[in-house]
Amino acid sequence: MKVICTSILVLTILGLFTTAQRAPKLLKELWDDTAKPFKEGCIAETGVNPQYADRIFLYSEFINDRALMCYLACIAQNVGILNASGEWDKDIFVQRAAGTTPAMFNSCNEETKAVSHVCERSMAMAMCIVRHVSTL
Numbered sequence: 416m417k418v419i420c421t422s423i424l425v426l427t428i429l430g431l432f433t434t435a436q437r438a439p440k441l442l443k444e445l446w447d448d449t450a451k452p453f454k455e456g457c458i459a460e461t462g463v464n465p466q467y468a469d470r471i472f473l474y475s476e477f478i479n480d481r482a483l484m485c486y487l488a489c490i491a492q493n494v495g496i497l498n499a500s501g502e503w504d505k506d507i508f509v510q511r512a513a514g515t516t517p518a519m520f521n522s523c524n525e526e527t528k529a530v531s532h533v534c535e536r537s538m539a540m541a542m543c544i545v546r547h548v549s550t551l
């Protein structure tokens with residue numbers, strides 16, 4: 416019984432935080448490839464559930480998990496799109512995050528810049544980008 420309740424709870428949480436919107440398959444694969452070289456290091460650094468890390472880019476599963484948010488920030492820093500002060504580099508962002516445009520960057524940066532913590536801001540930024548590319 417406890418297992419069933421836990422499973423239902425987990426599924427509900429996944430349902431709530433896995434956005435209905437997903438990036439096109441090609442972009443998801445390109446993002447996963449870009450993240451790949453830094454995956455192991457960022458999993459170790461953040462202690463994120465490796466399954467969440469495996470699925471965030473490939474399946475657009477943005478689970479509301481603090482370690483996963485910091486994993487995303489870690490990847491972004493390593494890819495070079497987020498600097499040590501927690502600020503995005505627009506030029507590198509549109510170069511390295513496949514499918515993004517300067518307009519998309521500006522809109523999502525504007526929408527998320529007030530989020531004070533860099534991990535949460537990274538997650539909000541990624542979800543905003545996915546929302547934009549989903550409607551392409």
Ligand SMILES: *[C@@H]1O[C@H](CO)[C@@H](O)[C@H](O)[C@H]1NC(C)=O
Nearest residue numbers: 497498499500501502503504
């Ligand atoms: C991060 O980028 C911002 C905006 O370009 C810049 O002002 C800041 O000095 C940078 N921080 C580091 C540590 O490079």
